[in-house]
Amino acid sequence: MGPTNDSTDLQRLGDALSASTERDVRRGRGRSVRRAALALAVIAVIGTGSVAAATLLTPKQVATAMPAGAVIFDQTDPTCTADPAGKVFHCTLGSAPAPDEPDYTGSKQTLVADGRIAGGCIGQDAAGMHWDCYVGQDAVDMEIITQDFLGEPAGPSRG
Amino acid sequence: MAAHPSLETKSDADLLRRARRDSAAFRVLYDRHAGRIHAFHLHRSRDAGAAMELTAETFAQAWLSRERYVDHAEGTAAPWLFGIARNVLAASVRQRVVERAAQERLVLGLSPTATTVDETWLEGLDDDLNAALAELPDGQRRAIELRILADQAYEDVARELDCTPETARVRVHRGLRSIRQRLAPTSNG
Numbered sequence: 001m002g003p004t005n006d007s008t009d010l011q012r013l014g015d016a017l018s019a020s021t022e023r024d025v026r027r028g029r030g031r032s033v034r035r036a037a038l039a040l041a042v043i044a045v046i047g048t049g050s051v052a053a054a055t056l057l058t059p060k061q062v063a064t065a066m067p068a069g070a071v072i073f074d075q076t077d078p079t080c081t082a083d084p085a086g087k088v089f090h091c092t093l094g095s096a097p098a099p100d101e102p103d104y105t106g107s108k109q110t111l112v113a114d115g116r117i118a119g120g121c122i123g124q125d126a127a128g129m130h131w132d133c134y135v136g137q138d139a140v141d142m143e144i145i146t147q148d149f150l151g152e153p154a155g156p157s158r159g
Numbered sequence: 160m161a162a163h164p165s166l167e168t169k170s171d172a173d174l175l176r177r178a179r180r181d182s183a184a185f186r187v188l189y190d191r192h193a194g195r196i197h198a199f200h201l202h203r204s205r206d207a208g209a210a211m212e213l214t215a216e217t218f219a220q221a222w223l224s225r226e227r228y229v230d231h232a233e234g235t236a237a238p239w240l241f242g243i244a245r246n247v248l249a250a251s252v253r254q255r256v257v258e259r260a261a262q263e264r265l266v267l268g269l270s271p272t273a274t275t276v277d278e279t280w281l282e283g284l285d286d287d288l289n290a291a292l293a294e295l296p297d298g299q300r301r302a303i304e305l306r307i308l309a310d311q312a313y314e315d316v317a318r319e320l321d322c323t324p325e326t327a328r329v330r331v332h333r334g335l336r337s338i339r340q341r342l343a344p345t346s347n348g
Contacts, residue, residue: 006194006197006201006207007194009211010193010194010197010211010214013193013211013214013215013218013269014186014189014190014193016215016267016268016269017185017186017189017215017218017219017222017265017267018182018183018185018186018189020219020265020266020267020268021178021182021185021186021222021265022182023266024182024222024265025180025181025182
């Protein structure tokens with residue numbers, strides 16, 4: 001490859017990089033807007049002064065978000081209760097999940113609400129009947145989902 | 160190359176600060192350094208396709224870590240970029256496949272080439288830098304070792320070299336300029 005080709009190829013690489021970085025900046029702005037909208041929604045729903053951000057979703061909504069986020073929860077009829085601190089949702093399945101894993105202890109599954117990644121759950125027992133679920137930033141802090149994943153469209157496939 | 164007249168006069172450090180929210184600033188930085196980074200990778204790999212992929216990964220990583228950039232070199236990002244380039248090269252050799260994680264995260268969309276990664280890519284890597292350092296006058300070499308490699312403040316460098324901080328700054332600046340000239344690509348890469 002001669003200097004002229006190198007120069008052309010480097011320019012092409014620069015153009016591709018510019019397109020990707022611009023997209024990345026716009027995505028970042030989108031995330032900021034979504035976070036701001038989410039914060040406003042929390043304030044609107046629970047009022048200022050409350051620290052229970054997880055109350056953005058009710059226990060019933062978390063139970064609905066489980067099968068929406070992970071196919072193993074299909075037809076498992078989950079029910080959830082909120083921890084008094086408002087951070088953890090303790091969820092129990094009415095019937096066993098699909099036997100995708102030999103041991104569900106520590107297994108991580110996503111929660112999807114309104115078509116977007118809203119949080120995630122961690123398996124508490126081998127049979128997969130009990131799950132602790134976290135919403136929003138709490139799920140990121142628990143390393144169930146990554147920061148970039150939170151709020152993203154869930155897409156057609158489920159985990 | 161893309162034209163951004165208002166950005167062309169900015170230092171690399173300024174560009175990286177602006178690049179947190181402005182991709183055009185990063186493009187100017189790319190245009191400024193891509194040739195040398197590519198020449199470095201081409202010199203190491205002797206493979207045109209690999210050099211381009213390694214260059215892409217170097218700048219993709221630079222973009223993703225731009226908020227962690229700290230200006231230790233008088234506003235130039237060259238040492239930082241070469242550090243990333245070196246890490247990309249080493250990671251590729253370690254994995255025996257050209258590192259592409261940052262490109263994939265950015266969805267850069269470049270087709271991977273059928274490159275055979277070779278351990279010889281790393282041979283003599285430190286020698287180039289050491290040779291460039293060895294050619295510097297003692298004061299400049301020591302100033303760079305303390306300021307850039309040991310990450311000491313100019314006041315500490317000055318104390319060590321028994322000179323003023325301003326003199327230490329000048330020695331680092333001149334030394335870096337000499338190294339840049341020493342490591343600059345030749346016309347045939």
